[in-house]
Amino acid sequence: MKEKSKIKKEPLIKLSRREDIDRKHSWTFRALAIVAALIVDGIIIMVIVHMNPFDIYGTMFAGAFGTSRKVWITLKELSLLLLISIALTPAYKMKFWNLGGEGQVLMGAWATALCMLYLGNTLPGPLLLLVMFLAAVVVGAIWAMIPAVFKAKWGTNETLFTLMMNYVAIQLVAYFIIKWEVPKGSGHVGIINQATQSGWLPYIGTNSYPLIVGLVVLVTIGMHVYLKYSKHGYEISVVGESQRTATYVGISVDKVIIRTLILSGAICGFAGWLMVSGSDHTITTTIAGGMGFTGIMVSWLAQFNVIVMILCSLLIVFMGQGASEIATSFGLNEAFGDILTGIIIFFIIGVEFFINYKVHTRKSSGKEEA
């Protein structure tokens, strides 16, 4: 027995937690990760499609920022993704797993479209916009509040509940699309109020994108201040860290959960309003385009820092715009762009492991002691 155990060796790789890594180092690591990801992407481009990676990267850049129109599209997409990320952030900071962003946005969009269709010709422009806005915000808030109330009162699992609410929203909107479709049998609602443009966000230049960007900037600043300096923001942090501590100092956990989800859902509804009234002028079941889920990633990647979220959203939107550009100009499948994006995100998330842990191999740990 003793002989056997003598053969055993030190494990090849050992991990230890890094206690205090300073900001400069961690950001250097992250920058290196992006460079490494671009190199791996480059190799894949050369090996699989036999092209020059720099051509591809250049085209991607042109796809996102090539013309002023493209810059505005990128900025609009960035704003919408950022807005949804910001909407989800207070819930996640409170450790409430809101997977229902997609449905909350969709319900906001639905409420907006409803108002445009039924009130479009009866109310004056500014009043109509206000009614649409309120409807979208209220419906979005209700959609988020339902799982929150169930969680607070009966302890239901919010992950499943919010996720299922997405499908309810999709089915509901699908029903109304059939009801509203133009022409009958097409399965599409088409551009709403194309002639009168009633209920459309006002144009600045050739579209409403600058207005969307401006509004999102306001919400971003507001959320940053709310989370960092307000009493509510403090309560959210405490509930997220420890519900027992919150109870101990007299914070009503149920109240904070419901209140925060109302806020979260309201901002998602707001995003739905911007999409229908400011950008698409129509409604589809896929109008949120997965941003309700992508926003979760943005929020966590930024570790709930509202300012860092701008960078994360930019990266993801840039890759998306670039990917469709290389698909059209090089005749590559759009999935190829997704592969490149996937690799970059893999590296960005993976580097967090190396920021938190130090890896020793058998040799190097020996050296350290010498």
Added chain:
Amino acid sequence: MSTPESKEVAVSLKNITKTFGSVTANNNISMDIYKGEILSLLGENGSGKTTLMNMLAGIYAPDGGQIFVDGEEAVIRSPQDAFDYQIGMIHQHFKLVDVFSAAENIILGMPGKQKLDKKAILKDIRETVDRYGFEIDLNKKVYEMSVSEKQTVEIIKVLYRGAQILILDEPTAVLTPQETEKLFLVLRAMKDHGRTIIIITHKLQEVLELSDRVAVLRKGEYVGVVNTREATESSLTEMMVGKKVELNIDRTDPVDVKDLVRVEHLTCLNKYGRKALDDVSFTIRGGEILGIAGIAGAGQKELLEAIAGLQKAEAGSSIMYRAIDNNDEIQLIGKDVNDIKNLGISLAFVPEDRLGMGLVGNMGMVGNMLLRSYNEGRGIFTREKAPRELAEEIRDKLEVSTPNVYTPVRKLSGGNVQKVLVGREISLAPRVLMTAYAVRGLDINTSYTIYNILSDEKKKGVGVVYVGEDLDVLIELCDRILVLCEGKVSGLVDARTASKEELGLLMTKYSGDHIAKIHVEKLLDDDAPAGDEEA
């Protein structure tokens, strides 16, 4: 039979080093353990005692250094390896299967035939049990057992596997004085049969009573080893702390004692509907320290939480708070934390679970000061200045060692965390100050700092409630001691005349069959706070 005098080395450690990240838990430790001795491994919390022994037991592997068993180098990489070298460890947190009987737990994982011959096995185990004088019913299920019975099962388990060297990690921490006596008898019997015993502890009196030699660790370093015969409490403390420490608690006689809180017929149910408190009546008086003793889970937590407005009470319960200014009595039952605060009643509470309840680990001192005051002032924004000044004041006054007041408190040592919590609660200028296990896991100096703070509050006329587990401290620090046993008051004694044995008997006065219920509940309880484990 070998004696310590024969100096035959059983285990030898040479230059053992172990680090966790940037923390060095054990630095270059070399020591010998003799055959047939009882060795105490003494040191403060965090001095690396458990880590060192875990390396003998195969839980951790050393980063550097060698272990020799019977003169041969041993590589111990798993608990199985340790058993191959006849080393067994009884951990602080028992590792037993609750629905199995004692005997089933003892043979679990042992090699044997396909078919269990229960009779033969029982006879076999019975032999071990009788040889050392254990008192245990081998057919009893673990969930029906008291803590001390479970510990007995763990010890028999290790002996039955043929361990010659037994390591016990703080075995008396959870026992009453009577149970401790029984354990010591068994340990001495094992020594007489030639077994080597290492007992990890920080209780000096037990060290002096039981062991042959004492090895001392301090901050991961090996300080030295002495024969117990030549040691005294103060010489050992000096080795442990590194300097002379005055170990006296300055207890003044209570002056101007006033009734502050009258608790009458307090009955509370826990979340499984069992009575956690059963018709409890007592009075908290301003100007004295009321100790609360009892074995773990006797209702201490529910009692403090009921007074703090965190625990619902049953009909018929009454908690009357007397406002000193106008002598009005206010009923606290049915009021929550905010109601109590809004009535202007200053109640401070240092809960047992410091980072899980009293503080927010990821926030700095400033953020944690805000916990009690964030809602003050008008407007929707929090104010940063007052809590920052308070944090700085507490840091300077209580000598909290922290890089700055914004460093997350979870990164601070246990003692500093407790200073932050106690400092904040005292800053409320409380009328009543309740503390639960206020010195658990703290080093000696910090413990005495806390005792002094509590004594100072008492002199100011505050009604101090001290829930404690160390009976010696309860007797030295408090004025009166309330003993809880299974949710009922089993005694209220004068601390100046009480003895440890008396308290121990009161703590187990109503031992009944509902231990089983408590343990079943523990199985169901997924949010039970984790114990303070040593790094």
